[in-house]
Amino acid sequence: MTTEDFNQAADRARDVQAQGTQAQDTQAPDTHASGTRTPAEPAKVTIRDVAKLAGVSPSTVSRAFAKPDRVSAATTKRIFEAADRLGYHADPVETVPSRGQHGLIAIIVPDIANEFFSDIIRGVERECANHGLSLIVSESRENASLERAAFDKVVAYADGVILTSSRMPDSMIRKCAQSRPVVVINRAVRGVHSVLIDNAPGVQQAVDYLRAHGVDGVTYLDGPATSWSVGVRWNTIAAACKAQGMEVRRLWPGSPTFEGGFAFAEKYAQHPTEAVIAHNDLMAIGFMAAMRRRGKEAPRDYQIIGFDDDIVARVSEPTLTSIRVSLPILASRAARLLFARINGERQDAELFHIPSALVLRGSTGR
Numbered sequence: 001m002t003t004e005d006f007n008q009a010a011d012r013a014r015d016v017q018a019q020g021t022q023a024q025d026t027q028a029p030d031t032h033a034s035g036t037r038t039p040a041e042p043a044k045v046t047i048r049d050v051a052k053l054a055g056v057s058p059s060t061v062s063r064a065f066a067k068p069d070r071v072s073a074a075t076t077k078r079i080f081e082a083a084d085r086l087g088y089h090a091d092p093v094e095t096v097p098s099r100g101q102h103g104l105i106a107i108i109v110p111d112i113a114n115e116f117f118s119d120i121i122r123g124v125e126r127e128c129a130n131h132g133l134s135l136i137v138s139e140s141r142e143n144a145s146l147e148r149a150a151f152d153k154v155v156a157y158a159d160g161v162i163l164t165s166s167r168m169p170d171s172m173i174r175k176c177a178q179s180r181p182v183v184v185i186n187r188a189v190r191g192v193h194s195v196l197i198d199n200a201p202g203v204q205q206a207v208d209y210l211r212a213h214g215v216d217g218v219t220y221l222d223g224p225a226t227s228w229s230v231g232v233r234w235n236t237i238a239a240a241c242k243a244q245g246m247e248v249r250r251l252w253p254g255s256p257t258f259e260g261g262f263a264f265a266e267k268y269a270q271h272p273t274e275a276v277i278a279h280n281d282l283m284a285i286g287f288m289a290a291m292r293r294r295g296k297e298a299p300r301d302y303q304i305i306g307f308d309d310d311i312v313a314r315v316s317e318p319t320l321t322s323i324r325v326s327l328p329i330l331a332s333r334a335a336r337l338l339f340a341r342i343n344g345e346r347q348d349a350e351l352f353h354i355p356s357a358l359v360l361r362g363s364t365g366r
Contacts, residue, residue: 045088054082065170065190070231088190105338106136106158108150110165114256115310116280116327120164120185123331131339133159142224144168148176155180160338163187167226181341185334187228188351193341195334195352197229199236202323202356206305207240209358210275213365215246215303217273221264221283222252230279233307237277249273254283261286269294274302275364281306281313281322288316288363299365309359318362325356 051058056075064071064079071079082088107124109117125135136154140147144167151161160181166173166189173189176182184194210218220237223230234250241248251267254260261283268276268287278284284306288298298304298318306313309324333352340347360366 045086047088049086050079050083050088053086054079076235083190101159101342102157103132104134104136104158105160105162105335106138106151106154107162107164108138108140108147108154108166110140110142110147110167111256112137112139114280114282115312116308117164119310119327120331120334123328124162124335126328127332127335127339133339140167142167142226144172144226148172151176160342162334162338165227165229181338183334183338183341185330191350193337193347193350193352195330195337195354197325197330198353198355199233199323200240200356202307202325202358203233203236203240205358206277206321206323207237207244207246209360209364210303210305211244211246213303215275217247217249218275218277219249219251219268219271219273221261221268221276221278221287222250222254223256223260223279223283225253227256233279247273254279256280256283258282258286258289261288262290265290265294272302276302276304278304278306280308281310281320284320284322284363285312285316288320298363303364305358305364313359313361316363321361321364321366322359323356324359325354330354 047058047061051061054061054075056079060071060075061079061083064076105124105128107121109121111117112121121135121137128135136158138150138154140150147163147166147168151163154161155176158180160183161176162183162185163173163176164185166184166187168176170189173182173184173187174191177192182192184192186195186197188194188196207218218237218241220234222234230252234252238248238250249271251264254264256279261278263286264283265287268291276284276287278287284304288304291298291302296302304320306320306322308327309322313320313322333354337347337352
């Protein structure tokens with residue numbers, strides 16, 4: 001039994017138990033001493049309310065929001081629909097009013113050396129310059145505790161903070177958003193404005209292309225377990241492959257670096273597939289380097305696709321097919337959204353999506 005199968009089996013067992021318990025739950029109406037009913041104040045929606053409506057356990061609801069890959073796609077969809085119906089954390093987090101603006105914005109990223117994050121920093125800085133603002137940059141080194149420590153330091157000087165691919169739990173992010181306006185990139189947190197990458201279009205194009213070229217099996221080289229987007233991306237890839245009748249295998253967790261992709265080659269070689277999709281371009285390049293040492297070349301022996309369409313994808317040998325998202329647009333949208341929040345402007349939407357698309361190059365035979 002795989003880890004994913006075990007997790008889903010455990011979820012089902014807990015959900016059955018939760019349904020049995022919830023079926024016995026009753027709530028007595030409020031009464032005065034005389035025995036007459038009194039109007040009840042609207043109760044705050046809790047995670048237990050969402051679990052009851054979705055027919056699952058509270059722990060499954062918590063896991064669906066924090067670690068989407070630990071819950072089946074169908075169950076996650078049901079939980080999100082229940083949360084939307086009940087309005088669970090639907091209201092924006094209220095921020096303490098500022099006593100004055102400093103003209104400074106902060107951005108916290110997991111890894112400054114990663115081109116994905118450096119491109120976002122550059123895009124946010126450009127928007128800051130256009131608005132007469134300065135930017136503070138901090139790195140969390142993929143660590144939630146360091147990220148919170150960085151936030152606590154910059155919050156004394158910054159008018160607002162952008163959290164990029166945050167590793168902190170949802171509750172901690174909402175707590176941060178109470179002290180300063182916060183916008184989150186590449187992570188969905190209920191009650192906090194977020195700018196997300198819509199992986200579905202690019203993933204669907206990638207899987208359709210591989211299937212049309214005779215691929216029956218895909219290995220996915222996944223990223224760090226602490227990344228929320230890891231779970232979302234894996235669920236998207238798994239669902240697309242299943243719809244095409246393709247086998248998909250997941251190797252994880254991995255470091256989102258050249259070294260992380262290099263390290264996966266040994267496991268892949270034990271059960272190779274016709275195609276590989278990597279969590280990002282750096283991992284894909286590292287994987288190709290390791291496979292080259294084994295005498296295997298793309299696209300002759302396997303096809304490989306990365307994510308992000310970094311500059312390394314365009315200069316590698318062979319050039320790397322990749323799923324692109326416009327990082328300048330992503331960064332600009334997040335920065336402008338934060339400026340609006342700082343100025344007290346209300347936003348109708350809480351989540352903003354930036355689409356993705358497949359860019360074909362040499363690693364898949366083009």
